[in-house]
Amino acid sequence: MSERSEHRAGESPASGGGTKPCVNCGCAGKSAKQDARRGFMFRFGAALLGVGGAIAAVPILGTLLAPARRQASGWVSLGSADAFPPGQTRFATFLNPIRQPTDGDSAKTACWVRCISPGKYQVFAVNCAHLGCPVRWFAQSRLFLCPCHGGAYYEDGSRAAGPPPRGLFEYPWKIDGGNLLIEAGHLPGLEQTT
Amino acid sequence: MIGAAVDWVEARTGAMAFIAPLLTHHVPRNAKWWYVFGSATLMFFTIQIVTGVCLAMLYAPSAAEAWESLRYIDEQVPFGWMLRALHGWSSNAMVVMMAIHMLQVFLHASYKFPRELNWVTGVFLLFTVLALAFTGQVMRWDQDAYWGLGIGASIADRIPLIGNQVRGLLLGGPIIGGETLSRFFALHVFVLPGAAIGLVGLHLALIMKNGISEMPKPGATVEPATYREEYEKRMAKDGVPFYPDAAQRDMVFCGACLVLLVVLAAVYGPFGPGGQPDPTLIDANPRPDYPFLWIFGAVSLLPPASETAVMLVAPLVGVLVLVAVPFLANAGERAPSRRPGMVLIASLAVMAIAALTWEGKTSPWSPVMNAWSALPTPGHFLTGRTPLQVQGANVFQFAQCRNCHALDGLGGERGPALDAIATRMTPDQLMRQIQQGDGNMPAFGRNLDSAQMTALVSFLTTLKPEFEAPARIPGAQLPLPVRRMPGEVATPVAAGPQ
Numbered sequence: 001m002s003e004r005s006e007h008r009a010g011e012s013p014a015s016g017g018g019t020k021p022c023v024n025c026g027c028a029g030k031s032a033k034q035d036a037r038r039g040f041m042f043r044f045g046a047a048l049l050g051v052g053g054a055i056a057a058v059p060i061l062g063t064l065l066a067p068a069r070r071q072a073s074g075w076v077s078l079g080s081a082d083a084f085p086p087g088q089t090r091f092a093t094f095l096n097p098i099r100q101p102t103d104g105d106s107a108k109t110a111c112w113v114r115c116i117s118p119g120k121y122q123v124f125a126v127n128c129a130h131l132g133c134p135v136r137w138f139a140q141s142r143l144f145l146c147p148c149h150g151g152a153y154y155e156d157g158s159r160a161a162g163p164p165p166r167g168l169f170e171y172p173w174k175i176d177g178g179n180l181l182i183e184a185g186h187l188p189g190l191e192q193t194t
Numbered sequence: 195m196i197g198a199a200v201d202w203v204e205a206r207t208g209a210m211a212f213i214a215p216l217l218t219h220h221v222p223r224n225a226k227w228w229y230v231f232g233s234a235t236l237m238f239f240t241i242q243i244v245t246g247v248c249l250a251m252l253y254a255p256s257a258a259e260a261w262e263s264l265r266y267i268d269e270q271v272p273f274g275w276m277l278r279a280l281h282g283w284s285s286n287a288m289v290v291m292m293a294i295h296m297l298q299v300f301l302h303a304s305y306k307f308p309r310e311l312n313w314v315t316g317v318f319l320l321f322t323v324l325a326l327a328f329t330g331q332v333m334r335w336d337q338d339a340y341w342g343l344g345i346g347a348s349i350a351d352r353i354p355l356i357g358n359q360v361r362g363l364l365l366g367g368p369i370i371g372g373e374t375l376s377r378f379f380a381l382h383v384f385v386l387p388g389a390a391i392g393l394v395g396l397h398l399a400l401i402m403k404n405g406i407s408e409m410p411k412p413g414a415t416v417e418p419a420t421y422r423e424e425y426e427k428r429m430a431k432d433g434v435p436f437y438p439d440a441a442q443r444d445m446v447f448c449g450a451c452l453v454l455l456v457v458l459a460a461v462y463g464p465f466g467p468g469g470q471p472d473p474t475l476i477d478a479n480p481r482p483d484y485p486f487l488w489i490f491g492a493v494s495l496l497p498p499a500s501e502t503a504v505m506l507v508a509p510l511v512g513v514l515v516l517v518a519v520p521f522l523a524n525a526g527e528r529a530p531s532r533r534p535g536m537v538l539i540a541s542l543a544v545m546a547i548a549a550l551t552w553e554g555k556t557s558p559w560s561p562v563m564n565a566w567s568a569l570p571t572p573g574h575f576l577t578g579r580t581p582l583q584v585q586g587a588n589v590f591q592f593a594q595c596r597n598c599h600a601l602d603g604l605g606g607e608r609g610p611a612l613d614a615i616a617t618r619m620t621p622d623q624l625m626r627q628i629q630q631g632d633g634n635m636p637a638f639g640r641n642l643d644s645a646q647m648t649a650l651v652s653f654l655t656t657l658k659p660e661f662e663a664p665a666r667i668p669g670a671q672l673p674l675p676v677r678r679m680p681g682e683v684a685t686p687v688a689a690g691p692q
């Protein structure tokens with residue numbers, strides 16, 4: 001406000017040292033003091049925006065970035081260990097222990113349980129170590145075959161043929177009260193150790 | 195009265211002053227039918243927005259309900275199936291039309307000065323639209339969507355150091371689940387369409403700023419120093435107003451496209467949804483949608499040793515090369531006849547994508563998972579055979595050999611067809627191959643016992659045309675003597691009694 005009235009007051013271009021021509025009307029009536037005040041207003045506004053923005057960014061970035069860190073798992077039962085007879089490899093399903101309320105069917109998870117001998121197991125993820133397609137067990141040829149690019153694995157999960165760079169992913173297991181439990185959760189993938 | 199109302203609005207908005215040049219600006223007289231593809235792409239995009247908004251009113255973007263809600267749209271909402279069909283077919287049509295538009299611009303070098311950024315915004319639009327197509331496939335939330343996400347996650351996992359983090363960001367969590375669908379929904383209906391609308395606006399603004407390029411003429415080179423001035427002169431002298439001269443062709447072509455789209459949608463109906471998104475139903479054989487079949491083909495045909503590098507680096511190189519096109523050559527000749535190298539590159543790219551799409555569609559590298567139990571053994575491979583050989587035919591089926599090896603054209607194509615294998619491999623070689631396998635064939639040595647192995651080889655040695663000689667070691671005149679180490683599996687001599 002005052003700025004404008006001062007302009008009207010008709011400061012002459014030569015009236016004060018250090019004046020610059022006014023960009024709006026060319027009247028050259030802006031003093032260094034006004035410049036400083038405008039600069040302060042801008043900095044003050046920027047600071048307010050910065051503080052507000054930084055606080056608002058917490059939930060925003062949280063939503064966007066949190067999934068990068070979350071790697072959880074938990075123990076889940078596959079039922080009685082007796083259901084997996086020695087020498088055989090059987091299909092088993094479980095509800096993912098880290099499921100969320102909105103997951104629906106996608107919380108269901110499948111795995112292959114191989115009982116090597118009584119009390120000794122291997123539990124394989126169905127996800128192919130190549131690009132994650134679901135592998136199927138063929139008891140006759142004792143192979144896991146992948147429908148996508150023909151990856152094949154032996155019954156102990158080691159790579160037999162095709163593009164997979166490694167064997168099948170395995171879940172840690174334990175027997176508790178006659179039940180076979182596995183530690184499962186995140187989607188198995190190459191970057192994980194199991 | 196109406197005139198007064200228009201004037202009133204015009205005085206307050208300047209709308210006519212904005213729209214009029216859009217209609218009356220001069221375009222080259224000789225543009226003809228070459229220039230209709232961009233308009234058709236825009237029309238399909240408009241259809242996507244309109245049908246997409248309607249679908250968003252009916253679709254439940256929740257992992258627990260999405261698949262059911264699609265079935266509801268297909269089966270109970272009046273003409274809901276048609277809505278989905280239009281959205282699906284128009285999506286493919288938009289990608290195709292965009293590709294044709296881009297090819298035309300590339301062949302005519304319309305990207306040269308001053309239209310470099312027209313091209314760049316177009317490239318960004320291309321990737322935005324492909325991202326829309328990919329996220330749209332996820333919206334179907336069926337088996338293909340689920341396992342397709344698994345493939346995407348596995349590729350992300352291969353990024354060094356931060357693979358796992360990238361995968362988490364992609365999936366919205368540690369598993370493919372509710373938050374994955376919500377994340378892709380937000381991308382598909384807010385982020386990507388917003389980006390696309392902005393880019394379309396920019397693309398059109400650049401077209402208005404730089405004018406429609408003329409048909410290339412050999413010898414009529416682009417000289418950045420004088421181009422604009424001369425273009426303006428030529429347009430003033432020889433151009434025709436966009437409306438109605440050029441617009442009428444756009445109208446006719448878009449109209450024809452729309453009719454074709456409606457017919458395709460009505461006749462062939464919507465895409466999917468496929469099987470339930472239940473990851474415990476593992477009889478899945480995931481396939482990507484058409485725009486991505488060629489990528490699926492390329493990934494599948496890569497030698498495993500190089501695939502990580504190629505999968506991660508190739509997309510970046512692709513984007514960079516496409517963006518760089520106008521900066522590598524932004525002046526000089528535009529006529530295809532003077533740019534044979536560019537024509538060659540375009541032709542090779544088209545052929546490669548077509549061939550890879552075909553490969554992706556037929557996917558010969560995939561085993562036929564039920565061949566062993568579902569396919570009959572052709573009779574002529576069984577008649578007149580010894581019991582051992584017939585038993586070998588049984589082993590051949592039951593050991594899933596058929597999943598990868600065809601007989602009589604039926605069965606997997608991952609391995610070679612075995613109809614005439616006995617003319618190519620001796621019994622010893624067959625035995626060795628089955629026992630030890632190779633890079634693409636498992637070693638069956640630990641999985642079949644010696645009796646099964648013997649029977650299998652004796653069956654395979656009968657697989658040859660009747661009057662052709664069986665394979666033998668080059669130079670050997672007689673069947674080689676069978677050498678046996680103590681305890682070694684008996685190696686059968688072709689069809690000989692044991």
Ligand code: FES
Pocket residue numbers: 128129130131132133146147148149150151162163164
């Ligand atoms: S995903 Fe299994 S072989 Fe490619």
